[in-house]
Amino acid sequence: xxxxxxLAALKIAQQSGTSFTTETLAxxxxxxxxxxxxxxxxxxxxxxxxxxxxxSECPCMAQRRSLRRIKKSGLGDMLxxxxxxxxxxxxxxxxxxxxxxxxxxxxxxxxLYIFGRSGSGKTHICTAxxxxxxxxxxxxxxxxxDESTVLKSIVNEPEYEEKIRKLKQVPVLYMDxxxxxxxxxADLKLAFEIINARYCESKLRxxxxxxxxxxxxxxxxxALGGRIYERSRGFIIKAPSENWRLR
Numbered sequence: 001x002x003x004x005x006x007l008a009a010l011k012i013a014q015q016s017g018t019s020f021t022t023e024t025l026a027x028x029x030x031x032x033x034x035x036x037x038x039x040x041x042x043x044x045x046x047x048x049x050x051x052x053x054x055x056s057e058c059p060c061m062a063q064r065r066s067l068r069r070i071k072k073s074g075l076g077d078m079l080x081x082x083x084x085x086x087x088x089x090x091x092x093x094x095x096x097x098x099x100x101x102x103x104x105x106x107x108x109x110x111x112l113y114i115f116g117r118s119g120s121g122k123t124h125i126c127t128a129x130x131x132x133x134x135x136x137x138x139x140x141x142x143x144x145x146d147e148s149t150v151l152k153s154i155v156n157e158p159e160y161e162e163k164i165r166k167l168k169q170v171p172v173l174y175m176d177x178x179x180x181x182x183x184x185x186a187d188l189k190l191a192f193e194i195i196n197a198r199y200c201e202s203k204l205r206x207x208x209x210x211x212x213x214x215x216x217x218x219x220x221x222x223a224l225g226g227r228i229y230e231r232s233r234g235f236i237i238k239a240p241s242e243n244w245r246l247r
Contacts, residue, residue, distance in 0.1 A: 033067065035060035066139045070130070082127040093240050094121075101125050104235050105132045111206045111231040115213050116239025122209040123176065125239075129207060130174050137205075140170040145180045152186050168197035171204060178210035183220060192224045199227040206231065213238075 038044055038058035046054045070076060084102065089095045097114075104112050112129070114122050130139045147167075154160045167173060173194075179187060198204045208228065210217075214236055218225030229236070 033060050033064050062138045063134050066134045066137075070134075070139065070141050078123070078127050079131050082124040083131060084128045087121070087124055087128060091240070097121075097125060097237055097239070100235060100237055101129050105129055107235075109202055109205060110235050111208070111228065112235040112237070113208045113210070113214055113228055113232040114237040114239055115210045117211060117241065120239035120242065122239050125237075126174055126176065126207050126209050130172070133172055133205075137171045139172040139174060140166060142167060142173060142175045144175050144178045148187060148190055151190055155186075155190075164193065167194045169201075169204075172207070173198065173204070174207040174209075176209050178208050179212050179217070180210075188221045188224060192221065195224055195227050199231060208232075 034040065035058060038060060042058055042061050042064070043055045044058050046056070048054070067079075070079060084098065087094070087098050087101075089098055101112075104110060112126075114126065116122055130141070133139055151160065151164060154163070175194075179191070183191070195206070198206050214225060214229055214232075217228065
């Protein structure tokens with residue numbers, strides 16, 4: 001990280017009344033984006049006539065943070081491979097899925113729920129959607145099986161609230177392999193806590209991939225399934241039955 005970016009980060013922290021910590025510094029990770037507005041410093045500077053200089057965070061930082069989160073999640077390489085351009089449409093079903101994805105990207109507040117067997121292209125289309133949305137908004141990738149296991153293990157610990165707050169409040173949440181392997185009462189309780197918080201905030205967007213039909217979730221928990229169904233109406237997609245990995 002460049003020295004001038006560190007100084008800019010410090011100035012922003014001071015102006016906002018927050019302390020400058022290692023977490024603040026991590027927010028100024030400048031990899032992955034070429035921004036002509038801030039020239040990859042992560043900050044925009046304004047100089048007043050009296051000689052005072054003000055620093056503000058460049059909008060590109062939201063995209064940089066999203067890239068860092070997705071890379072850490074293991075989706076980094078897939079962002080390059082799983083694009084809309086690379087999504088093959090050899091049949092009418094896949095043509096419709098791609099068109100639906102393109103419509104969803106432009107929708108300001110809708111949710112998307114895609115279900116189907118493993119290998120049916122769910123991760124490809126969801127990753128491609130996230131890649132496009134990240135150009136203008138912050139995205140967080142949640143591997144349901146991994147993160148739910150951690151959250152359930154610390155549900156009575158102080159750090160639980162901090163970890164789950166991200167899932168409740170991030171502008172766009174991508175929940176991958178939702179209820180993979182089935183769901184217990186603890187899974188249903190955790191899912192409802194996250195989904196209900198996001199359901200109550202109309203501007204938060206949620207993308208969910210699962211092997212479970214939405215009807216199966218409604219049978220497991222009507223309140224949970226009903227919220228997902230309502231917010232995803234118009235963007236509930238059944239993935240093709242073919243396993244792409246076995247072609």
